[in-house]
Amino acid sequence: MPRRHLPDPLASELARARGAIFARERAGEHPHVVYALLARQGRGRRPIYVGETRNARRRFDTHLKTMFGGRDDDSARGQRLRALGVAGHRLEMEILEGVPHRLAALGCEAGWVRALAASGFDLANARAGHGLEPGGAVGAERVPLSRLRALPLSEAVVLELDLELRCRAGCGAQVLELPVRELAARISGSPPLGQIGGAVACAGCGGASLLEPVPDPGLLAALRVEAPPPERLAAFLDGIGLR
Numbered sequence: 397m398p399r400r401h402l403p404d405p406l407a408s409e410l411a412r413a414r415g416a417i418f419a420r421e422r423a424g425e426h427p428h429v430v431y432a433l434l435a436r437q438g439r440g441r442r443p444i445y446v447g448e449t450r451n452a453r454r455r456f457d458t459h460l461k462t463m464f465g466g467r468d469d470d471s472a473r474g475q476r477l478r479a480l481g482v483a484g485h486r487l488e489m490e491i492l493e494g495v496p497h498r499l500a501a502l503g504c505e506a507g508w509v510r511a512l513a514a515s516g517f518d519l520a521n522a523r524a525g526h527g528l529e530p531g532g533a534v535g536a537e538r539v540p541l542s543r544l545r546a547l548p549l550s551e552a553v554v555l556e557l558d559l560e561l562r563c564r565a566g567c568g569a570q571v572l573e574l575p576v577r578e579l580a581a582r583i584s585g586s587p588p589l590g591q592i593g594g595a596v597a598c599a600g601c602g603g604a605s606l607l608e609p610v611p612d613p614g615l616l617a618a619l620r621v622e623a624p625p626p627e628r629l630a631a632f633l634d635g636i637g638l639r
């Protein structure tokens with residue numbers, strides 16, 4: 397069935413806003429963005445996933461390849477994308493916010509996940525660390541530090557994160573503090589922090605170690621799960637015709 401493209405002033409306004417954010421991203425003003433993936437069928441759109449990235453265009457291409465191009469992704473997100481693709485949906489990306497660094501992106505992402513879930517949308521985000529935990533847990537107020545294990549070493553250097561090496565088995569061996577710049581000088585490439593910890597044997601029991609980031613109070617504050625401003629959430633829902 398041929399698709400009709402009706403004039404939609406709001407859509408072009410959104411496209412302009414999105415273009416402006418892409419431009420700022422290229423200029424390095426907001427190196428990280430938080431985005432929503434939208435499944436579109438006809439003129440109906442709904443958010444299915446919230447993510448964060450440093451390269452929105454490349455990330456969108458990756459999601460498209462998962463949806464239509466046979467790229468492996470066994471996560472809940474990958475399974476949802478493939479099912480929607482088979483059912484004839486299109487995929488769109490909407491930039492929600494630009495933020496200065498990855499920690500801020502994680503806190504912002506969790507806030508949007510929680511806000512959209514509260515608005516009734518079924519998101520394909522994994523629960524742990526994305527703001528969907530039941531109330532009361534520490535993780536409900538702050539993105540758990542365990543999510544920083546996926547942080548590349550180069551980003552830990554930029555953020556000047558303090559790092560601690562501790563025994564995964566908890567044998568009681570002394571915790572080692574590792575200056576991040578010294579670590580980066582000794583390791584080639586930029587592996588994620590979790591991978592570095594696993595490659596170092598515990599000095600006490602010889603088991604695997606954990607490399608844990610120890611953010612300073614300012615960075616910890618960035619990991620707080622912040623609900624998006626109500627007017628921004630309303631503008632997003634208006635923009636996709638859901639309010």
Ligand SMILES: [Zn+2]
Nearest residue numbers: 563567598601
């Ligand atoms: Zn040990």
